[in-house]
Amino acid sequence: MSSLPRRLNALLRSPTAVRNGSGAKQLHGQLVKHKGVLSVHTATILSLYASLNLLNDSVLLFEVLRRSYPSATALAWKSVIRCCASAGLSEVAIGYFSQMLASGKRPDQKVFPSVLKSCTLLRDEKLCEAIHGCVVKVGSEEDLYTGNALMNMYAKFHGMAGFENEEIEVFDEMHESNRTYVGRGCSRKDSVRKVFDLMPTRDVVSWNTVIAGNAQNGLYEEAMMMVRKMAETNLPPDSYTLSSILPIFAEYVDVNKGKEIHCYTIRHGFESDVFIASSLIDMYAKCSRVEDSIHVFRLMPHRDSISWNSTIAACVQNAMFDEGLKYFRFMIKHRMKLMPVTFSSIIPACAHLTALQLGKQLHGYITRAGFINNIFIASSLVDMYAKCGKVEMARHLLNGMGQHDMVSWTAMIMGYALNGHALEAISLFKKMEMDGVRPNYVSFIAVLTACSHAGLVTEAQEYFDGMSKDYGISPGLEHYAAMADLLGRAGKLQEAYELISRMEFEPPGSLWSTLLAACRVHRNVELAENVIDRITRVDPDNIGTLVIMSNIYSAAKRYEDAARVRIMIKQKGFRKTPACSWIEVKNKVHAFIAGDESHPFYGKIKEVLQALLDQMEREGYAPDLSEVLHDMGDDEKRQSLQNHSERLAIAFGIISTPPGTAIRIIKNIRMCLDCHKAIKIMSKIVGREITVRDNSRFHHFKDGECSCGDYW
């Protein structure tokens, strides 16, 4: 057996001198040239490959090595396991680990961190427990790195299904002396803390792991307490600590605390840390301070995909949909990697903007990228299609989802509700319950909205009572609003009044005005006066309700009272949100404001509307002037109806799209009774489907009928 050259020997004794892959390969080559190498040297090369994260070389060399030396050295096993683990090949790493045990090699604290990381990533609870047992058996439980990895493992477990209150046995097997300290039957919930308490020495990673574990599992106070304790141990918070606790202030909507952290990061030179920056962007966004989010983003010296995602989400969460889309486009331009989160952040913008064309494009991209099985993305697509009036497409996507959660069910239920399919909404709600998914606050808003849009009083009452009785969810404003609306339209004014009066919080003016509108329909002046009195107490400047009240008086021929209210309106200053409708034609959005004649095609639009009106009158249509609120003559009123924003938009749609094309309008406020009547007839005359989405629901007009069945 020839001896190795001196230089080679020296390198093998201190292999850390080799700094890169080509150095390692040269060394390997030299070794191969000299016949009769010992397995111990090959293992050294292997550990070198592993520490340089050369996955292919490590695995190849290991396989060669164990063919010539069936009992490879422990160093070889540990190296290949470490390399696979850090490359994320968790299953392979665990496979090697069990083979290592089978071949009689004793594991030690050098290998446990990698193995624990792998079984944590695999989310295999049994395996994790077994490995913890193994750690205890070989006496590695006091090792710093092993302890840190164990804490991380239990921290990640907490979110796992069925883990909440199960007993955990491993701790009881730990040293007898600690038995009293650990206590019996500790729950998995506390496992992180228990490992922490048992550690003989702790470093900054130990603290950060326990803090992040608490923060991620919603134990916010505990997390903050640990931060203070960490500081008492003379370990100042570092960038890991800060990025873990920033989400707490986002959740608490505590911008002052968040800002304190922001200042701290600046003072301690963490400004360029991408992790902290994205947490800051998110924190400011959750505190409705989206300008500050954008400010942080702009100041970042280096941005990664997540910085972009945070910024897009920040905009969308704060209803700045166009701004969100702008950043999304920039992100593509900057060749950033689009990730699943990018799409689940941006799709809601399409939903809110009713940007169906863009939504479809994104759907295509999502399918090609293989993201369609992501539950966040699929749910947001279901919502987007439903909000664009494409209920069947939404349902199709929902049916195709491998798993459903409360959010995906609720999105579809709300989609049915908005599109007037109350019975489908209710049956889906039942399906969700049968699927074992508990409805929450929002799910009940959805099902009650469905009932309210279809006039299903009895069903609504059952759900309303059931939500607190069976699910312990106390009704909020939205639930009361749906009930008040339903009862009011059904003419059960007194019941509605009592419901609102019995609420456990002060009903806002908006709720009372729902009832006021019902009083108008059912011509109950007396109750209306009572209601307007309640409204003026909580919301004295609500002009809209005064307008309704004046109309109620007019309808009851109490003209003096009507005039008195109108003077009040004048004194307060008549400010009404202008009615506005939008239509998308050839990827461009055209906006029309009621009475506005400034559109370049207005002349043509007016002609179309007049021609339509002639035909409509032949079909028996007569304008309904009852909802025109102004003091004007009947001719003027007729003209004002002709210029309602949705009619301008529809006429524009008719002249700028081929015959038979569906017309989709978005409107900012409810349309009037007359427009509803008129559009039904228009849909028949022009032979087109016309969809109008207002601020609360959809109307699908077709062949002279509306999907709402005239209940709206």
Added chain:
DNA sequence: ATAGGGTTAG
């Protein structure tokens, strides 16, 4: 060797 950021329904 072990630790940190962003997402869906109202």
